[in-house]
Amino acid sequence: MWIIVVLALCGLAMAVPSEDRKLSDKATTLADRSTTLAFNLYHAMAKDKDMENILLSPVVVASSLGLVSLGGKAATASQAKAVLSADKLNDDYVHSGLSELLNEVSNSTARNVTWKIGNRLYGPASINFADDFVKNSKKHYNYEHSKINFRDKRSALKSINEWAAQTTDGKLPEVTKDVEKTDGALIVNAMFFKPHIKQPKWEDKLWFHHKMVDNRGFMVSRSYTVGVPMMHRTGLYNYYDDETEKLQVVEMPLAHKLSSMIFIMPNHVEPLERVEKLLNREQLKTWAGKMKKRSVAISLPKVVLEVSHDLQKHLAGLGLTEAIDKSKADLSKISGKKDLYLSNVFHAAALEWDTEGNPYDADIYGREEMRNPKLFYADHPFVFLIKDSKTNSILFIGRLVRPKGDKMRDEL
Numbered sequence: 001m002w003i004i005v006v007l008a009l010c011g012l013a014m015a016v017p018s019e020d021r022k023l024s025d026k027a028t029t030l031a032d033r034s035t036t037l038a039f040n041l042y043h044a045m046a047k048d049k050d051m052e053n054i055l056l057s058p059v060v061v062a063s064s065l066g067l068v069s070l071g072g073k074a075a076t077a078s079q080a081k082a083v084l085s086a087d088k089l090n091d092d093y094v095h096s097g098l099s100e101l102l103n104e105v106s107n108s109t110a111r112n113v114t115w116k117i118g119n120r121l122y123g124p125a126s127i128n129f130a131d132d133f134v135k136n137s138k139k140h141y142n143y144e145h146s147k148i149n150f151r152d153k154r155s156a157l158k159s160i161n162e163w164a165a166q167t168t169d170g171k172l173p174e175v176t177k178d179v180e181k182t183d184g185a186l187i188v189n190a191m192f193f194k195p196h197i198k199q200p201k202w203e204d205k206l207w208f209h210h211k212m213v214d215n216r217g218f219m220v221s222r223s224y225t226v227g228v229p230m231m232h233r234t235g236l237y238n239y240y241d242d243e244t245e246k247l248q249v250v251e252m253p254l255a256h257k258l259s260s261m262i263f264i265m266p267n268h269v270e271p272l273e274r275v276e277k278l279l280n281r282e283q284l285k286t287w288a289g290k291m292k293k294r295s296v297a298i299s300l301p302k303v304v305l306e307v308s309h310d311l312q313k314h315l316a317g318l319g320l321t322e323a324i325d326k327s328k329a330d331l332s333k334i335s336g337k338k339d340l341y342l343s344n345v346f347h348a349a350a351l352e353w354d355t356e357g358n359p360y361d362a363d364i365y366g367r368e369e370m371r372n373p374k375l376f377y378a379d380h381p382f383v384f385l386i387k388d389s390k391t392n393s394i395l396f397i398g399r400l401v402r403p404k405g406d407k408m409r410d411e412l
């Protein structure tokens with residue numbers, strides 16, 4: 001009995017450094033609002049017929065909305081808060097809540113993940129950034145500012161993409177190939193996320209190892225398959241086989257277990273629409289309640305998912321209509337004048353699923369608990385989330401529909 005007690009105490013002791021600092025009410029509230037935004041924005045984007053892969057960081061989008069409300073006045077500012085369901089909260093509460101949330105979830109020391117986030121506001125060469133705005137947007141949202149001259153469009157695009165590459169250690173080489181409207185302000189988020197898993201106990205070594213990778217086909221659709229490296233891992237995971245909805249849900253904890261990746265995949269190749277219709281906060285809670293820890297053999301494409309979205313029209317669909325309208329926008333707290341509107345909101349991220357740095361542990365396969373694993377074979381489109389358990393927010397939400405890879409022979 002005492003062994004169990006000692007283990008439990010060790011677990012507690014290890015958790016202390018990151019658990020001791022409790023999240024404030026402000027940050028907890030804003031985390032909750034950003035989760036609502038996550039589903040709203042995801043659904044708005046999933047409806048877009050031209051959209052394939054999706055990769056969104058709701059907490060980062062939330063801070064961009066915070067930035068718009070910081071720089072805006074009147075309806076321009078209040079709409080940004082409303083999209084975040086924060087219209088009833090006062091400005092200071094919103095800014096400091098979002099700021100605390102972002103600092104907490106992006107703390108790579110506490111979380112042992114690589115999450116590089118670059119945020120920049122580009123303004124036309126003619127504007128002057130107000131000192132107050134520069135100071136506060138840096139303080140709350142870690143935003144940099146830069147003037148950009150689109151008269152030489154090629155070099156303007158080059159400098160945006162170079163900044164993004166630099167910010168992400170080269171993992172995200174391009175935010176955009178073109179900018180159509182060049183007379184406004186641009187918000188650019190450039191991110192790179194990579195989970196690390198290094199756990200001392202065998203049952204916690206749940207990430208993939210490079211010895212367990214081979215080449216397989218990923219079925220984008222019934223008639224289109226691309227070749228991808230596939231990584232395999234058997235371990236004890238939270239798992240639920242939803243027989244009614246014909247889908248599987250599996251959860252892989254990330255280092256320090258402050259967050260986890262949740263994969264939701266239909267049993268067979270099909271357009272994701274059906275599964276996406278189910279996707280909301282309540283359903284996620286229902287699945288979480290039904291998941292049981294058991295042996296699961298997970299196979300996942302070993303890919304870097306690189307996605308860049310221009311969120312402007314999707315945010316407009318959720319109610320951010322004034323900031324993006326040249327004749328109505330009032331972003332005068334940015335420049336001191338009513339001379340600016342928001343022409344683009346680029347949200348670009350690279351997410352790397354890799355095997356690097358994880359110890360190989362052959363003996364786990366001999367263990368009794370590992371017998372008869374359920375198979376979670378991700379060789380067709382699926383939805384995923386990175387959920388943070390400390391703040392109860394969603395760090396990423398997305399779908400993998402078409403991984404990078406060469407077309408393989410047509411399947412029948």
Ligand SMILES: *[C@@H]1O[C@H](CO)[C@@H](O)[C@H](O)[C@H]1NC(C)=O
Nearest residue numbers: 017018103104107108109110
């Ligand atoms: C990140 O987390 C570590 C360990 O919990 C803590 O000591 C440090 O102050 C945090 N850094 C920031 C910027 O919050």
Ligand SMILES: *[C@@H]1O[C@H](CO)[C@@H](O)[C@H](O)[C@H]1NC(C)=O
Nearest residue numbers: 108109111112113114196198
């Ligand atoms: C995660 O932890 C490992 C092992 O302690 C360490 O080598 C690595 O640098 C850490 N990564 C980050 C991003 O903190």
